[in-house]
Amino acid sequence: MMGDTPDPVRARLLKAALDCFLADEYHKVTTRLIAERADANVSMIWYYFGNKEGLYEEMIRDTLSPLLDVLDGQMLSSVEGFEEFFRLYYDTMSKRPEFPKLILKVLALNQGPGQRFIQQLLERGRTRGARKVADLKTHGQIAPAVDPDILRMAFVSLAMTPMLLKDIFEEQMSRPMDAAFLESLSTFNGRLFTAGLAPATTE
Structure with missing residues (x-):
């Protein structure tokens, strides 16, 4: 980053890259197209x-960073924070509904560059997440036997699946997965985690 003030040209290029890469295959997107969309050289x-x-990788980092930063912040200082984390994820991805599909294509189908880069980001998330789970255990917030990898997989499953299958779910339900629906889903999934992670009470 160049100082604390966001650079408007850089920000426009990242936004244009996101729009272009989500709309078309990597090899079909040209730097000229991105620059034109961003009104830049x-x-x-x-x-x-x-x-x-490099622009492609920075676009992915820029989109995922708010989610990874949670693992260093206070949101998950208690299990109640999972509801807020789900809310943040759904809100982030609702603004970019093709983004989870892009990540899946890169990782599962090895389409486009960035596989190693995305894996590094996810591994960083795994390491930070394991540290956060250890903190929660130390403070008696979650059961000592909770496996951080299983917890992470459960979160990713509940977070990504609605976004990946959004069109199918909406068709089946005959209603949109709008802000109100995702708010209810965040609350429900947050409660699932709160209940499922709670230490056993001894009577």
Whole structure:
């Protein structure tokens, strides 16, 4: 990052890259197209990101960072924070409904660049998440036997699946997965986690 003030050209390039890469296959998206969409010169892509792949990776980091930053913050200082975490995830992905599909394509189908980069981001999330689980155990918030990898997999399953299958779910339910629906889903999934992670009470 260049200082604390967001650079408007850099921000526009990231937004344009997100729009372009979500709309089309990686190899079909040109730097010229991104620059035109951002109302910027192609040379600015080289200046900020080095090349097209660098811009692609920064676009993914920029989108996922708010979610990974939670693992360093106070949101998950208690299990009640999982509801807020689900809410943040659904809100982030609702604004970019194609993004989870892009991540899945890169990881599962190895389409486009960035597989190693995304895996590094997810591994960082895994490490931070394990540390957060250890903290919650230390403070008696969750059961000592909880496996951090199983917890992470359960969260990812509940978070990603509604976004990946959004069109199918909406068709089956004959109603949109709008903000009100996702708010209810966040609350429900948060309660599932709160109940499922609670230490056993001894009577």
